[in-house]
Amino acid sequence: MITIDLTDQPIDVAATLELVQSDGAGAVNTFIGTVRNKSTGRPVVRLEYEAYDSMALHQLRKVADQAKEQWPMLEKVAVIHRKGTLQIGDVAVVVAVSTPHRAESFAACQYIIDTLKQVVTIWKKEFYEDGDVWVAAHP
Amino acid sequence: MITIDLTDQPIDVAATLELVQSDGAGAVNTFIGTVRNKSTGRPVVRLEYEAYDSMALHQLRKVADQAKEQWPMLEKVAVIHRKGTLQIGDVAVVVAVSTPHRAESFAACQYIIDTLKQVVTIWKKEFYEDGDVWVAAHP
């Protein structure tokens, strides 16, 4: 079972974890990305995530499907990404996977977040005291 | 900051996650071990964890300290292990770590759960319809 979501509301981490619970899965690995108070040493005051929604959802599902292909023992996957304005400490993304044994839960979760960062059509603008930057836009 | 606990009460996963939140940490990795409904193909009806408490707590702290030495950027660590009687789906262990960047959060969390399983003085008895076994006791 795969759950994908892109939301402008705060992500409920506990509810996301419940989505991947399974009596046949002894291992749940979860990655939570939160907004840090600094970026490359510069104090961050807030973030804005912009998304190309239809493609982001389509690509998120592809990433989850690829993980399921690569680790067929994957029981459940949930990937929830936030968009809009986020403050320091806010949850930007949650990836949760359940598997019968633990090694695969780590590998699959890491694959999903690593691949998400490469392909999912979401853009992040960091706001500082004295300006803003689209993250990764320029070399 | 390191939080270690061994408890005969149900583990509050959301509260454990809050323990590792940090404005300087953008990445939180969590491993949750739950009771599976089967073990090597055999249906399990419940589990019992027995602990040598003082040594288990001491060894858990050592494992967390070793992780902190190996990944100095580790911000916070929480390791909570359950003991007593557990039913299918119950949470047996939660490991949560926060780091500024994600690769270290995966590596440190996996190191802690892998090492915990090797050294921490907790014993598990699986109960089946027709008997019980101390897990890993015999070759």
Next chain:
Amino acid sequence: MNLKIALFGIAKEIVGQPMLEITAPADQPVQELLEQLRTQYPALRGLSSLAVAVNNEYAEGSQLLHERDEIALIPPVAGG
């Protein structure tokens, strides 16, 4: 043919609007559309990468565009 191109993030800022409507030769390949846009908006050349998505999939440079395609310009993504 007429193409509508959805713009996001820094590409939207560079072009100054969220959607671009252009006229292009029929069956134009993706790489030619990119070249046309980079000529018109030189700041696009300064980006770390610039891809084109067609119907929610990343497109190769040789892929041919059609009037009904949902086309988007994809500057470097930064989710997570």
Next chain:
Amino acid sequence: MNLKIALFGIAKEIVGQPMLEITAPADQPVQELLEQLRTQYPALRGLSSLAVAVNNEYAEGSQLLHERDEIALIPPVAGG
């Protein structure tokens, strides 16, 4: 000297009690205690591993035991 040995898991079941009190020569090394216990309770030989903990640390076979030590027999652990 008199030693108290705490027992857990399957070791507690094999010995039939949670704590064993034995008399041992002064400064007995861990490996001799283990051998003594295995002789007395042969089922301990069937375990995948059997360690001795002294004051909450795993002990080497050559470590010498003292009367005030907190000693425990550690069958294969299975936490997590």
